[in-house]
Amino acid sequence: MITFKNLEKKFGKFHVLKNISLKVQPGKITAIVGPNGSGKTTIIKSILGLVKPDSGDILIDDKSILDKYLYRKNIGYMPQSASFPENLTVQEVIKMIADLRNDIIDIESSLIEILNLIPEMNKQIKNLSGGNKQKLSAYIALIFNPLIIILDEPTAGLDPVASSNLKQRILEERTKGKTIILTSHIMSEIEELADNILFLIDGRIVFDGEVKDLIESSGEQKLEKAIANMMTENANGTYN
């Protein structure tokens, strides 16, 4: 379980996270949604230690992770846009990460296959298309069998086959009891994948609960409409 306790973060004048307290459940897929600049990526980066909070604490299984790094062995992360050393081949990058993690790659051809990465293995990163870089990034996030999987816009830039296969794979990981966090701007995707939803506006949590509760409480049929309503209400200052 990942726990946030009164987390605060400012970037210069911008107050990006305002007193964030939350719990992310294992065995569930939690989606973080919110308008651009609402603090979604900052929350993810705080878990990864990429962003250092000004105050508050983050705990994984009741242990604080601030200023620690070994806990990341249990995390697989797929960023919004991935970047690898330009002159290395796909295979070399995979080996590099395995080496850095001190991990042995469990030769899981199914993951390479479902992402259709086999033809790309000997290509240099600079010759890879954006979509294929994303596939490599998804591969790296999942291959080490981490307990926590964090996916920032996982299907953006992927072709429909890879996207559908990846979603299938994410659902399989959930059944294994993994803690999964994802962000997406595609509401249908969130409806399809997520159990819980964390809705952020302007660095504050405005909803933290199950997806179906959010839809029910809004009186709408679709998540997209429910989210849109909530954003409008919030903009008008009527949402509590």
Place this chain on the structure above:
Amino acid sequence: MELITKIIKFELSNTFRSKWIIVYSAFFLLLTFLLFNFEEDTNKAALSLMNIVLIVIPLVSLIFGTMYVYNSLDYIQMVLCQPINRKSLFVGLYLGNSIPIASGFLFGTLLGTILSGYSFIDNKSILILIVIGFALTFIFTAIAFWIAIKFSDKARGLGVSIIIWLMLSVVYDGLVLFLIYYFREYPIENIVLGVSLLNPIDLARIFFILDFNVSALMGYTGALFNKFFGSSLGTILSIAMMFLWFVVPILLGLKSFYKKDF
């Protein structure tokens, strides 16, 4: 330590395939070859080579180092998501970037010298030149890393790098000359000596010139420099200053890297 070695290994395999390093090495190869072939006096050729080294190495190390950090921010992020501490990553990236630049220079200069039919073992000035080239590469790459990590804005970081290069390689000498000229009536040799200690490029130049024994041509100041830098105190002090120029930016860079939000 094991992690640092791993990071260096991957950085090297990436950077050595970069065209820039090949161009950089070829530049020194051609330059050394031409200078030693067209100039009969080896010492004069080495002196010309040194003048170019003093300008080119700080500039290339600064630009290459700064651009490297800015272009690798996403990659650094990706590596930082692995169970790796920031200190190891910083040291690994720094060495993985400065070693190829230094090797490019070493390879080009050595090959150029050998192709010209000179033995660099017999020629002390070339060895000193190589040591100086190495020192300047490591110092200015450290400064570049610190700047690029400190300033999030790429244009500002590059601007600061270029200003530092201009200050240390051009403006500083102008200021020293101005100082000598303006206060020529006063005994300011010791002050000039102290001021020279503060600039790594000046220090490198002094090391090299003293080896040629041309300092006698520089009059009283030259004699004083010779006396100071030739003494053990002078040698220790100047090596310590060079070392500080290397350690301080590394520590500042490490501090900024540790605190930085990616």
